[in-house]
Amino acid sequence: MVNYTFRQLKYFVATVECGSVSEASRRLFIAQPSISSAIKSLEDNFGIQFFIRQHAQGITLTPAGIRFHHKAQELLRVLREFEQNALADNDIVSGQIDIGCFETLGPIYLPKLIAEFKQRYPGVTLNIRDGDQSDMLSSIRCGQLDLAIVYNQEIEHSEFGSSLLLNDLHPYIMLSANHPLAKRDSVSLKEISKEPMILLDLLPSKNYFLDVFRLYDLAPRIAFRSPSLEMVRGLVGQGLGFSIMVSQPETSVTYDGNRIVSLKIDEPVDSISLSAVWLKSNQLTRPARLFVDFCHQVLNKDCVDNSDKVLSIE
Known part of the structure; x- marks a missing residue:
């Protein structure tokens, strides 16, 4: 043997x-x-x-x-499914959930989701990991994660099951508060594309943001690239260029103390969605299903409560 x-x-x-x-x-x-x-x-x-x-x-x-x-x-x-269902097969919800999250989204939403979920289900242990989208999907495939919160883009839906958490998320233009255009409510892509661009160099965000310009046959001049949301915000805050984003943290102040503003885009652009995804061949355990349902409830409640704000997702 x-x-x-x-x-x-x-x-x-x-x-x-x-x-x-x-x-x-x-x-x-x-x-x-x-x-x-x-x-x-x-x-x-x-x-x-x-x-x-x-x-x-x-x-x-x-x-x-x-x-x-x-x-x-x-x-x-199979082992993970057996363990989690065995732990959760009682009236008191218990067990463990390994959760992945797209790395720029994690700091904005995941702490609140985890804190409130733990209050409701104290017997469940949650392990978290963030990274780029390909890393999250790879970790689901090899059984290291039960599920991940990611963009509903570049996902092979024949392989992954999903639950829509937030829909119709729209991008905006980020500028330094000292920029000449900063006092406007909106700006056109054609006008802003003449400025240097600070690109969030992280898939699938990068492709989505560049496609927004390509739709109107525009090619922005990329001055700097970074996979870090806060680095991009910092470079914009220093007046080194504009950026296009979907996420917007609660503060408009960068790490180094500069203020940034958000402008709507004049042209119609495609929205994006946020989903929880898991491997179709690996049935979600009871705790994982509860977490997905909980995320849907909390995020949609926040969406209604903050309907006049730019949604904080990237």
Whole structure:
């Protein structure tokens, strides 16, 4: 009989998804030797070579490694579903939910959602992780997350189930409060495209923002790029250019103390939506289903209560 542990499988799957032991070590907060030892033990016990190891070129799965990876993913998903449903199969809701969130959205909404959910269901443990959208979807596929809150864009709906949380979210133009256009209520894309642009360089946001201009055959002059929402806000606050956003934190003051303003866009532009997504082949556990329903209730209530504000989602 082959001896192995689910922890070894988890380390192996994480290494495949991350592309290297070092990156898996950073993601899991586990020492590299522990991960390497776990994978070596799996190879020895199953008599399979998982990787073609190439110095300075990361790892490449062997054909046998590819097959083992698919089976390990499925086993970990089944294990997670078994554990969570077993913990939640009583009148008092308990268990654990591993939640991912698109990284610019997380700081704005997730703390409130978690605090209020914990008040309602104190027996549920919530683990959170943020990152770019591709990272969130990859983590769902390999069983590291139960669900993620992401844009309803560039999602393969044949693979992922989803629940719409917020719809019809519209972009706006962000400017320094000292900009000559700052006192307006709105601005045209044609006019603002002549200014230098600070681009939020994070998918799928980047594609969406550039498509807003492409729709009108415009090509903004990109002066700076950053994957950080606060870096973009800071550069705009210093008067180095404009940006286009959907998210708007409660404060209009940047980290370095400058004030920014939001202007509506004159032209009609496509809106975007926010959804909770999960793997269709991995049924949501009872705690996870409750969390999705709770997010829908809270976010839609906030949307009604703040209908005169630009929605705080990015």
